[in-house]
Amino acid sequence: MRRLNIIFSFLIVASVIISACATATPTTVVTEAPAVPVTEAPVVVPTEVPPVVEPTSVPAAKKVARFIWTQEFDTLSPIYTNMWFVSVVYPAYLCMPWMFDDQNAAFPYLVTEIPTADNGGLTNEGRTITLKLRDDIVWSDGEPITSADFKFTYDMLMSDKNAVNTRSPYDQIESFETPDAQTVVITFPDPYAPWLALLFSGSTSGTPIIPQHILQPVFDAEGTLDTAAWNKAPTVGCGPFVFDEWQSGSFARFVANDNYWLGRPKLDELFFQFVPDSASQIAALVAGDGDIGTFFDYPDLPTLEKAGVKVVNSFSGYNEGIYINMHPERGNPALKDVRVRQAIAYAFNREKLVKDLLLGLTGVAATDWDKSPWVDPTITPYPYDPDKAKALLTEAGWTDTNGDGTVDKDGVELVLTYGTTSRQVRQDTQAVAQQDLAAVGIGTELQSYDADTFFLGYQDDGPAATFKIDLVEYSDSPDFPDPNTAIWLCSDIPTDANPAGTSPTGLCDEKLDGLFQKQASQVDYAARQATFHEITRYIFDQAFWIGIWLDPDLFGFSNRMLNVKMSGATPFFNLAEWDVSQ
Amino acid sequence: MTRYIFRRLLQAIPLLLIISIVLFVMMQAMGDPLATMGGRKVTKPEDRIRLARQLGLDKPVCVQYIYWLIGNDWTRPVGEIPKPNAGIFTPIVQCLDPRNYIDADNPGTRKGVLRGDWGISLVNRQPVTKVIGARLPNTLLLMVTAEVIIIGAALLIGIYSALNQYTAFDNFVTATTFVLYSMPVFFFALLAMYIFSVNFRKWGLPYLPTVGMFEPNVGQTPAQVLWHMVLPVATLSFGFVAGYSRYIRSAMLETLGQDYVRTAKAKGLPRPEVIYIHALKNAALPIVTLVALDLPFLLGGAIVTERIFGWPGMGRLFLDHVERSDTAVVMGIMMMIAFAVIIFQIIADITYAWLDPRIRYK
Numbered sequence: 001m002r003r004l005n006i007i008f009s010f011l012i013v014a015s016v017i018i019s020a021c022a023t024a025t026p027t028t029v030v031t032e033a034p035a036v037p038v039t040e041a042p043v044v045v046p047t048e049v050p051p052v053v054e055p056t057s058v059p060a061a062k063k064v065a066r067f068i069w070t071q072e073f074d075t076l077s078p079i080y081t082n083m084w085f086v087s088v089v090y091p092a093y094l095c096m097p098w099m100f101d102d103q104n105a106a107f108p109y110l111v112t113e114i115p116t117a118d119n120g121g122l123t124n125e126g127r128t129i130t131l132k133l134r135d136d137i138v139w140s141d142g143e144p145i146t147s148a149d150f151k152f153t154y155d156m157l158m159s160d161k162n163a164v165n166t167r168s169p170y171d172q173i174e175s176f177e178t179p180d181a182q183t184v185v186i187t188f189p190d191p192y193a194p195w196l197a198l199l200f201s202g203s204t205s206g207t208p209i210i211p212q213h214i215l216q217p218v219f220d221a222e223g224t225l226d227t228a229a230w231n232k233a234p235t236v237g238c239g240p241f242v243f244d245e246w247q248s249g250s251f252a253r254f255v256a257n258d259n260y261w262l263g264r265p266k267l268d269e270l271f272f273q274f275v276p277d278s279a280s281q282i283a284a285l286v287a288g289d290g291d292i293g294t295f296f297d298y299p300d301l302p303t304l305e306k307a308g309v310k311v312v313n314s315f316s317g318y319n320e321g322i323y324i325n326m327h328p329e330r331g332n333p334a335l336k337d338v339r340v341r342q343a344i345a346y347a348f349n350r351e352k353l354v355k356d357l358l359l360g361l362t363g364v365a366a367t368d369w370d371k372s373p374w375v376d377p378t379i380t381p382y383p384y385d386p387d388k389a390k391a392l393l394t395e396a397g398w399t400d401t402n403g404d405g406t407v408d409k410d411g412v413e414l415v416l417t418y419g420t421t422s423r424q425v426r427q428d429t430q431a432v433a434q435q436d437l438a439a440v441g442i443g444t445e446l447q448s449y450d451a452d453t454f455f456l457g458y459q460d461d462g463p464a465a466t467f468k469i470d471l472v473e474y475s476d477s478p479d480f481p482d483p484n485t486a487i488w489l490c491s492d493i494p495t496d497a498n499p500a501g502t503s504p505t506g507l508c509d510e511k512l513d514g515l516f517q518k519q520a521s522q523v524d525y526a527a528r529q530a531t532f533h534e535i536t537r538y539i540f541d542q543a544f545w546i547g548i549w550l551d552p553d554l555f556g557f558s559n560r561m562l563n564v565k566m567s568g569a570t571p572f573f574n575l576a577e578w579d580v581s582q
Numbered sequence: 583m584t585r586y587i588f589r590r591l592l593q594a595i596p597l598l599l600i601i602s603i604v605l606f607v608m609m610q611a612m613g614d615p616l617a618t619m620g621g622r623k624v625t626k627p628e629d630r631i632r633l634a635r636q637l638g639l640d641k642p643v644c645v646q647y648i649y650w651l652i653g654n655d656w657t658r659p660v661g662e663i664p665k666p667n668a669g670i671f672t673p674i675v676q677c678l679d680p681r682n683y684i685d686a687d688n689p690g691t692r693k694g695v696l697r698g699d700w701g702i703s704l705v706n707r708q709p710v711t712k713v714i715g716a717r718l719p720n721t722l723l724l725m726v727t728a729e730v731i732i733i734g735a736a737l738l739i740g741i742y743s744a745l746n747q748y749t750a751f752d753n754f755v756t757a758t759t760f761v762l763y764s765m766p767v768f769f770f771a772l773l774a775m776y777i778f779s780v781n782f783r784k785w786g787l788p789y790l791p792t793v794g795m796f797e798p799n800v801g802q803t804p805a806q807v808l809w810h811m812v813l814p815v816a817t818l819s820f821g822f823v824a825g826y827s828r829y830i831r832s833a834m835l836e837t838l839g840q841d842y843v844r845t846a847k848a849k850g851l852p853r854p855e856v857i858y859i860h861a862l863k864n865a866a867l868p869i870v871t872l873v874a875l876d877l878p879f880l881l882g883g884a885i886v887t888e889r890i891f892g893w894p895g896m897g898r899l900f901l902d903h904v905e906r907s908d909t910a911v912v913m914g915i916m917m918m919i920a921f922a923v924i925i926f927q928i929i930a931d932i933t934y935a936w937l938d939p940r941i942r943y944k
Contacts, residue, residue: 081621160636163633166626168626168628227702248894249720249893250894251794271798277889280775283779283780283793287780452614452615500628
């Protein structure tokens, strides 16, 4: 027994020492090159979120912003991840031609100006986009950032040796040229409207560039970047911070990049503590063990605000809603009648749901593009009006002839399958909707799936992709801040011949299809906006999509944080200006 | 005994093989790892098809298992194989088609588990051994500490209660253990966190940290790690101490009533010798079984506790990678635990023989 105790004691001591001494890659911040004064960085105005604190005469301690992050990074390489929890951090250690500000407007970052037709950046009827790079931009090791880095990133995305997360929209590029070190010329076969949101952009849908001088030798030696050490330890970057350390499951740390071409950031360190449990995240923020958190459940917001945590809504294009299954063969015949679809919208008391379930902290969504300039401004959500819903059902021939509480027609009861993911707020929403719809005689069968099952593709017999569900609830924001989406195109309906289709509705509407094809090639903003006003009005009137709630990203900041501004497209766009009160 | 151990190890080989097949097949029902890839956006279908091909996920499950087991560095391209149209029997038809085993778009480099290659994680493209190796020390630190405290505290409480049956202390311990034993781990953990971290800080008292292994401003020192272990270890220990102490109390009460104990007392042996040498040794047999069953699962970590306290251990690793349907990592963890269960069972058998000379293995 004594020997056993000795062994256990030894194990504990050894483990403590190993854990304490375990360090990942050491920092490789280079401090040789002089910092360049700020030239075109966004104008930073102290946010109204936290109070400004006067500096004191006490020697300054290290300024650390502590993030409580509920999902650990999978990789830090932008070409290998699909995680939102990684892409929002890109502005810390990577760089892009442009980012989006708190109005979701693009501003130049690596380029001298945003390409437009007026400045010659957008030519060939919108097919060719020319990026003019600044001449003072450098990687954190002092190497200049050139057009070769853009070409290398493009080549790596398109190489079949790399299992990258997405090739969109790079797989549509016709030619990619770099006539000189500061010029990148990209040509699409057709005018490509969403380029600003997707092409190397700073939005969470975009892909920042990767360093050729670091990764080309790795690719040459290993034949792939899939297992490159840089993916987990990008010790050379180009943002205001540079990667320092990442301990699996525990934390990741980025330190100030002294070589940042816009000047050293105000913070010394960004510390990401990985805490997967949302209740623990709240406790850590309330206790003051963290400064920044995100992805809160609405019921937790009062607790946070009571503890002095400022919650900021950041609209990033996500609006929760119900896609109606309109598939010609597999869709429920009752839903082919617009009056039945509208009856669902009138019967579902979404105002009450938002007030009770989401504490009135967001609003009811009318269209999938709400809170963007692409929505017809005259659209307002369908009001809660059960009498109108009943009248519409009666007008459509649906009445309760057998007195069982559910309307029927030609001997068929109106019972719809209603499916979504297992996210708690969605399941709660289903329960509320079921009660509301039952009150007007519409029956529902509720289904909930794990997200990896719910979003299975057509070839894998996914429930939504194969149109087994009548009412499909989720939110997506594929190209935000661009409004483009392929899901309403006839050509995107999944079939045996086209298993890659993405349409969740199975709808092939000639008018809608024409409008979506038209907008995809409209590079003129005003013309495209007019097309989208027509699209949003048509989808709303036809009730092809029924909005439930506006689903902004929720971020919480402790009252230590200063100068924070948020953008839906590039949430941490002004990270270099963030500061903490000591 | 040596022959017995050797035979048990040999028996373990087919057992592990069967376990691996069952687990591998079950993993295929965990969803599509490419559906969202941990993101908020649905993976574009053309990317999903390409990634399935590049990562070998478009192969029939039996082919994927064979590649996992023996690698695919022996394969060579044979061109596209049309998918048979055999309804629900399609997977079986594919498994029986030898072309599926030698076909590879890119002849592979995997060596397979039997040659020590546990594969690459789908989540972070890191070798499985590296992914698990980064977490194992943290889990062992937490779990071994908790197990030592559990066994030590349970022995003390159990023996004391047995020796002082129906006293105020025994009644108090009995009531407390029932309360603790019936309390869910997540509830105890969050309660402890809110009391000792959040509210103690609010009340101006010395407080414990909420999450993590150290304060970023202080650094990862042994003192910081120990300080951050207090709440997770307490959470892991409370229920087990309650349960184990009841087992020990019962076993000791039964043993203390045996004739040989009475004889030992009658012979005038010192009380500590009667209790700790004669009684406890026999009473320990059921405890050995319990501990031997628990020890292998120490490697698996504690999913709830690690999740709540943000402790970077195996439990969280397992959960994170199950959620992403990462077959390689999940198989690595499960096979490691399966192997440990077999080894600890053999150790338990050996310990039985040491504790009870009547037991002999052939």
